[in-house]
Amino acid sequence: MTTDAAPLGRCPECGRSVPSGWALIEYERANGEQGVFAECPSCESVIRPE
Numbered sequence: 001m002t003t004d005a006a007p008l009g010r011c012p013e014c015g016r017s018v019p020s021g022w023a024l025i026e027y028e029r030a031n032g033e034q035g036v037f038a039e040c041p042s043c044e045s046v047i048r049p050e
């Protein structure tokens, strides 16, 4: 399934939806899930989308 157009999640700082194109780094969490760091287009912070 392709989720290219789906947003990464919400910014924990300002609550804005973060588009997939703003992802910076993907990593693997301790529990094996894929995590991602992204730059928030609204507050310009590096955040982990929720």
Ligand SMILES: [Zn+2]
Pocket (backbone or CB within 6 Å): 011, 012, 013, 014, 015, 016, 040, 041, 042, 043, 044, 045
């Ligand atoms: Zn934000």
